Amino acid sequence: MSRILIEMKGICKEFPGVKAVQDGLFTLEEGEIHSLIGENGAGKSTLMKILYGMYVPEEGSIAVKGQTYSSLTPKQAIGLGIGMVHQEFMLVREMTVLENIILGFEPRKGGRIDRKAALEKIEYYADAYGLRVHPDKKVEEISVGEAQRVEIIKTLYRGAEILVLDEPTAVLTPQEAEQLFCILRSMKEGGKSIVFISHKLQEVLAISDRITVMRGGKHIATVAGSSTSAPELARLMVGREVFLGGSPVPAAKGDVALSVESVFVPGEKELSKLRGVSFSVRKGEILGIAGVNGNGQSELAEAIAGLRPVQRGRVVLGGVEVQNLPPRRIREHGLSHIPEDRNQRGLDRLSDVKENLAACSFTEAPLSHFGVMRWGKVREFADGLIRSYDIRPAGVDIPASGLSGGNAQKVVVAREVSRGADVLLASQPTRGVDIGSIETIRNELNRAKEAGAAVVLISSDLEEILSLSDRIAVMFEGRITGVVDASEADEEKLGLLMTGGGTHV
Ligand SMILES: Nc1ncnc2c1ncn2[C@@H]1O[C@H](COP(=O)(O)OP(=O)(O)OP(=O)(O)O)[C@@H](O)[C@H]1O
Ligand SMILES: [Mg+2]
Structure with missing residues (x-):
């Protein structure tokens, strides 16, 4: 039997009004x-932040390599060889990749930073x-995938032997995930030990020696990766049977609400430049x-x-050309947008949950009356969304910064869908969300469609695309x-188009 490195x-650990971890065991x-x-809010990130010295638990012990502590500081944790890549990136955007990696651990020579070393x-x-x-690029210029690689190198640079990765694959392409x-x-x-947090059960099953399940802050079970299955894990996480999938709701197609005509856009990378996209x-x-x-x-x-600027081509929303208008104006013309990156663009982390949920409806009745906020109505509105999306903890006054990753995502989705806009642009709407909530969000997208919205669903999850779409467009470079009718689409056909096979349209 191998040596036990960590025993928590x-x-x-409590936060005001929330028992984030109770009698935690790991x-x-x-x-x-x-x-x-475990589900969103189960306490996974909190437990690991305790290990990494970011939170001090009220009770319990943390033994690392035989030495027992009641809590750690980040400095101690790093000294013990523990490294953590967080769910929300912690890099300084204005600094370069190299500066971020060596931050606080700069090698010096003659009093100056030894850049070469x-x-x-x-x-x-x-x-x-x-x-x-790219060591010399600023972090704000690199993709999320690269930011994650930077975070991993940063932990290795500090001598990590124990690596905690909090939902690393949520932001990766399937190829990048495979590489990871x-x-x-x-x-x-090479003897390193890894804690891997993920909502993707197939990944978890493929890579794990052991799996620990948490629910409601508690340890539920620890099982061997080789002797469990996705349904068993889902049941342990949720505490009931979960059904995924479902087939598309029939469409009642109306007028064209959004058309994108021969659009050219500069890209992060050569492959991602838009070269004449129309639909x-x-x-x-x-x-x-x-794709x-x-x-x-x-x-x-x-x-x-x-x-992002459109170089050439038109974006027509409800009959009006909106390309290159400011985001606010485009929203006024009837666009709701669930952005891919909930933290940078989706959520105001300094505001509380009700303010975030009501952010788009503040200026309208019934939430405001002749320019005066009606806070009672705002609470009622926010409360309704919290209930229908099962946002946990269910409090309207909780600061958005205290939400777990998946619950933050649910806040963004709830706010955007509830606007009832003509066009709903949903980018990776279920990213980082647990299986129960995936069900809820998918149902809400279907409901928006039934209520007459035109929905654009961008997702790298083929199963998600197939279970919701009426038509499927595939992007490559x-x-x-190709654009296929959902009734004629299958994974094989889409897979071919996704790798550039098939005819260009
Ligand atoms: N800094 C904080 N302030 C207040 N509450 C917090 C804070 N951090 C976490 N919580 C609360 O503690 C609970 C556990 O959160 P945690 O982030 O550990 O969940 P998680 O299992 O990582 O979920 P997810 O899968 O959504 O990332 C949640 O109810 C969350 O709202
Ligand atoms: Mg988390």
Whole structure:
């Protein structure tokens, strides 16, 4: 039996009004990949932040390599070889990749930062694990996938032997996720121990030696990866049977609500530049946009929402040309947008939950009356959304910064869908959301469609695209390689279009 590196026992951590972790239990053996799973708000991130010294638990003990502590500081945790890549990136956007990696651990020579030594060390890890990064780029210029690679190198740079990855694959393309798994496996071979948090049960089953399930802050079970199954894990997480899937609701197609005509847009990367994208969506239908992430989907969403310049072509919303208008004006013309990145664009973390939920409806009746806020109505409105989306904890006054990742996502989805706009542009709407809530969000998208909205669903999850869409457009290298009717689509056909096969349209 391998050596036990970490043993957390009897851990309790409360936030005002919430028992985030109760009698928490977690052990990590040397050289294992141990997944930590559970619904949104189950306490996964909190438990791991306690290990990383970011929170002090009220009760419990943390034994690391045989030494017992009642709590750790981040400095102690790093000193003990613990590294954590957070669910929400913690890099400084204005600084370069290199500066971020060495921050606080700068190698010095004659009193100055030894840039060459830093670069060599970064390149060593980059090569050893295939973590490609651009050391001199500013973090605000790099993709989320690269930001994550930077975070991983940063922990390795600080000498991590125990790596905690909080939902690392939520932001990755399937290829990048596959690469990450290779990296994790080779780290494991090299004797490193890994805690992996994810909502994707297939991934968890593929990579884990052991799996710990949490529910409502408590330890529910720890099982061997080889002796469990997705249905069993789902049942342990939710406490009831969960059914996923379902088939599309029939469309009642109305007028064209959004048309994108020969649009050219500059891209993050060469592959993701839009090169003449055209499609239209009618009221009462869901158009799915499938594709491997990084083929222009993010650029497309941003261009429609006014967050990225359109070089050439037109975006017509409800009969009005809106390309290159400010985002606010585009919203006024009838666009709701669930952005891919809930933290940068979706949520105001300094406001509370009710303010975030009501942000788009503040100036309208019944929430305001002749310019005066009616806070009673705002609470009522927010309360209704909290209930229908099962946002936890169910409090309208909770600061948005205290929400767990998946619950933050639910707030953004609830706010955007509830506006009842003519066009709903939903980018990766169920990213980071637990299986029960995926069901809720998918039902809400169907309801928006039934209420007459034109829905554009951008998702890298083929199963999601197939279960919701009426028509499916596939993007590859900044172009639409095909549009198929959902009734004629299957994974094989879409997969071919996603890799550039089939005819260009
Ligand atoms: N800083 C904080 N302030 C207040 N409440 C918090 C804070 N951090 C977490 N919580 C609350 O503690 C509970 C557990 O949150 P945690 O982030 O650990 O969940 P999680 O299992 O990581 O969920 P997810 O899958 O959505 O990321 C939630 O109810 C959350 O709202
Ligand atoms: Mg979390």
